[in-house]
Structures are given as structure tokens and as C-alpha cells.
Amino acid sequence: xxxxxxxxxxxxxxxxxxxxxxxxxxxxxxxxxxxxxxxxxxxxxxxxxxxxxxxxxxxxxxxxxxxxxxxxxxxxxxxxxxxxxxxxxxxxxxxxxxxxxxxxxxxxxxxxxxxxxxxxxxxxxxxxxxxxxxxxxxxxxxxxxxxxxxxxxxxxxxxxxxxxxxxxxxxxxxxxxxxxxxxxxxxxxxxxxxxxxxxxxxxxxxxxxxxxxxxxxxxxxxxxxxxxxxxxxxxxxxxxxxxxxxxxxxxxxxxxxxxxxxxxxxxxxxxxxxxxxxxxxxxxxxxxxxxxxxxxxxxxxxxxxxxxxxxxxxxxxxxxxxxxxxxxxxxxxxxxxxxxxxxxx
Numbered sequence: 001x002x003x004x005x006x007x008x009x010x011x012x013x014x015x016x017x018x019x020x021x022x023x024x025x026x027x028x029x030x031x032x033x034x035x036x037x038x039x040x041x042x043x044x045x046x047x048x049x050x051x052x053x054x055x056x057x058x059x060x061x062x063x064x065x066x067x068x069x070x071x072x073x074x075x076x077x078x079x080x081x082x083x084x085x086x087x088x089x090x091x092x093x094x095x096x097x098x099x100x101x102x103x104x105x106x107x108x109x110x111x112x113x114x115x116x117x118x119x120x121x122x123x124x125x126x127x128x129x130x131x132x133x134x135x136x137x138x139x140x141x142x143x144x145x146x147x148x149x150x151x152x153x154x155x156x157x158x159x160x161x162x163x164x165x166x167x168x169x170x171x172x173x174x175x176x177x178x179x180x181x182x183x184x185x186x187x188x189x190x191x192x193x194x195x196x197x198x199x200x201x202x203x204x205x206x207x208x209x210x211x212x213x214x215x216x217x218x219x220x221x222x223x224x225x226x227x228x229x230x231x232x233x234x235x236x237x238x239x240x241x242x243x244x245x246x247x248x249x250x251x252x253x254x255x256x257x258x259x260x261x262x263x264x265x266x267x268x269x270x271x272x273x274x275x276x277x278x279x280x281x282x283x284x285x286x287x288x289x290x291x292x293x294x295x296x297x298x299x300x301x302x303x304x305x306x307x308x309x310x311x312x313x314x315x316x317x318x319x320x321x322x323x324x325x326x327x328x329x330x331x332x333x334x335x336x337x338x339x340x341x342x343x344x345x
Contacts, residue, residue: 017200017220018061018088018097019251020047021277021285021300023242025321028065028084028103030224030242031198033129033177035103036069036080040294040325043067051302051317059090067103080105080129099135099173121185129177129198137207138168171205171217191229198222218247233264238275252280257289268293281305283316296323 020026026047027034047063067082082103089096107127181194200220208215226240241254255277262270273289279302287300302316 017244017246018063018086019244020049020061020063020321021253021279021283021302021317021319022047022287022298022321023224023253024226024240025296025298025323026063026065028067028082028101028131029063029086031129031177031179031196031222032103032131032175033105033127033179033196033198034080035067035082035105035129035131036078037105037107037125037127037179037181038069038325040327041068042326044324046322047320049317049319059088061086061088063087069107076109076111076123078107078109080107080127084131094138094140096138096140097135098138099133101131101133101173101175103129103131105129105177123183123185125179125181125183127177127179127181129179131175131177133173133175134170135173135205136168136170137209139209141167167209169207169209171207172203173201173205173217174203175200176202191227193225193227195225196223218249220244220246228259234261235259236261238273240277251282253277253285255285257287273298287319289321294325294327296325297321298323 018029020029023030026045027037027043028045029047043066045063045065047061049061051059051061063084063086065082065084067080069078069080072078080103084101084103085099087096087098105127106129107125110124110126111121175198177196177198179194179196182192184191198221200222201217202219204219205217206215207217222242222244224240224242226238228236228238230236236259237256238259239254239256242251243253244251255275257273257275260272260274262272269291270293271291273287273291275287277285277287279285283302283304285300285302287298289296289298298321300319302319304316
């Protein structure tokens with residue numbers, strides 16, 4: 001009986017992926033085609049999420065990535081590379097997924113130069129990306145209680161529980177991505193628009209603790225879009241949206257940041273962000289970010305609105321993101337600037 005329940009349980013878990021409410025601030029977990037697509041020499045991103053602490057043992061996710069553009073040409077075509085890793089841990093059994101990935105992208109740029117000083121310059125970029133990874137799934141049964149440990153009157157932890165054929169296993173993982181972006185520049189204004197899609201787990205990784213082919217990881221399909229437009233010298237809007245489809249599960253989330261530039265006359269343009277998003281039939285997310293020079297720090301909180309709110313008391317997830325980009329915008333040494341859109345920053 002335990003084996004049947006465990007197979008169902010592990011299959012259900014394997015059908016789900018990690019996710020972040022600050023999806024634009026975890027680029028390689030959103031789309032492999034985003035590798036190297038930013039203005040700078042390299043980018044480091046860290047994410048942490050803790051969820052359901054008001055209901056059970058918290059589900060926690062930690063992720064980090066490093067990516068950079070290389071082989072830049074005179075026409076601003078380039079290749080992007082990056083590496084990422086994450087640890088996702090859930091439940092009493094310590095059900096843990098650890099994965100390391102390598103991402104590669106090729107980015108083709110199409111620009112139209114202005115004929116006159118007051119004309120706009122439009123840049124379009126098409127990016128194709130691929131990511132290959134290797135993951136490990138494990139459990140710690142010491143946190144579980146089995147019926148065989150009931151001695152007829154009480155729970156006896158000295159009695160043995162049940163065993164599994166495997167307590168950990170490894171799997172390969174392959175994903176693809178596509179990105180189209182548009183950047184339009186006037187003398188001082190800039191408008192960004194992007195649309196992307198990704199296909200994760202296209203090789204159907206097997207994630208079964210039973211040592212058979214009974215728990216394949218569903219492919220995950222992602223569509224995401226965003227924009228940045230300027231209201232005045234201090235205020236910008238950055239709307240974003242994402243849709244995930246993985247097996248029987250779907251997720252649709254959308255909202256916007258409002259960006260306030262604290263001092264427009266300073267080259268670094270220190271900025272404060274505040275925003276809100278809605279995840280359909282699940283939660284509201286409110287978030288803030290602060291940008292200075294080459295560091296962006298963001299915090300968000302999920303307010304649960306699903307049927308689980310009775311147990312969670314509306315409390316959902318805390319999430320933190322940190323992005324470091326080099327070089328600093330204030331650096332005097334010139335570097336080749338890529339015409340890249342702004343991804344939620």
C-alpha cells in the first residue's frame with residue numbers, strides 16, 4: 001500500500017517545477033534564450049523563495065546563475081553563455097531536487113539607424129537558446145512516520161519504517177528557448193518590448209524512486225512578455241506577464257512595476273520600484289526593488305487567494321532576488337553596449 005501511495009505522490013511531485021514570483025529576475029529559469037541578453041560584461045543573479053510556512057514545513061527554493069555575452073561583432077550580433085544551479089526542497093521527507101545547467105544562446109541583431117537627429121533608432125533582436133543540465137532528486141526518510149512503527153499502543157521510533165529501492169537518483173535535462181525583442185530610442189527616450197517562449201524538459205526526464213520508467217517529468221512550456229515605457233524623466237512602467245503549461249498544471253501571472261528614478265541627473269540613476277501581480281486563482285504578489293549602480297535588490301510577498309487561504313490565513317511566500325551586473329553604468333572605461341531590452345529592471 002505504501003509503495004502505491006508513494007508512486008502516486010512522487011509522480012505528482014515530479015510533474016511540478018520550481019517557480020519564482022519574480023520570474024523576470026530569474027532569467028535562466030524563465031528562458032534559455034535570455035543567456036547573455038543584457039547590457040554589461042557579466043550578470044550574477046541569486047534567488048530565494050520560502051513558501052507555506054504557515055501551513056507546513058516550508059517549501060524552499062534557492063537558485064543562482066551567471067551569464068555573459070561573448071563574441072560580439074561590429075553589428076552587435078553575439079553569443080551568450082551561462083551557468084545556473086538550483087536547490088528545491090519540500091515537505092517532511094526533505095524531497096529535494098538539485099540541478100546544474102549550462103545555457104547557450106545566439107543573438108542576431110537588426111538595427112535601423114536614424115536619418116536625422118530627431119528620428120528614432122529601432123533595434124530588433126532574435127535570440128535562440130539551448131540549455132543542458134544534470135539533476136539529482138533525493139529524499140530523507142528519517143522525517144517520515146510509517147504505520148509499521150505503531151506498536152499497538154503508541155508510536156515507537158525504534159521500530160523500522162519501510163524502505164525504497166532508491167533514495168536518490170540522477171537525470172539529464174534539455175531545454176530550448178526563443179526570444180524576440182524590440183528597442184526604440186529617441187534622443188532621450190527608450191521603449192522596450194519583448195516576447196519569448198521556452199520548452200523545458202523536452203527529453204522527458206525519468207524521476208522515479210522505484211527504479212523504473214514510471215515518473216517522467218512533464219515538459220514545461222513557457223510564454224512570457226514584457227515592456228518598458230517612460231511617462232516622464234522620473235516615472236517608468238514595466239508590465240510583465242508569463243504563462244506556464246506543464247502536464248495538467250497551468251499558471252498565468254501578470255502585473256507591473258512602477259519605477260521611480262530618484263535622481264535623473266546622476267549617471268547611475270538610482271531607482272525605486274513598487275509593483276503588484278496576480279497569479280490566476282492562486283495569489284496576489286506585491287513587490288519592491290531598489291537599483292543603484294550595478295546592484296538590484298528585490299523583495300516580494302505572495303498573498304494567498306486560493307482555497308488554501310483558510311489554512312494559510314492568506315500567507316503565502318517570501319521571495320528575495322539580487323542581481324549584480326558588471327561593468328557599473330558609472331564606469332568610465334568604455335565597453336561595447338548591446339541594444340538589449342529591459343527585463344523588469
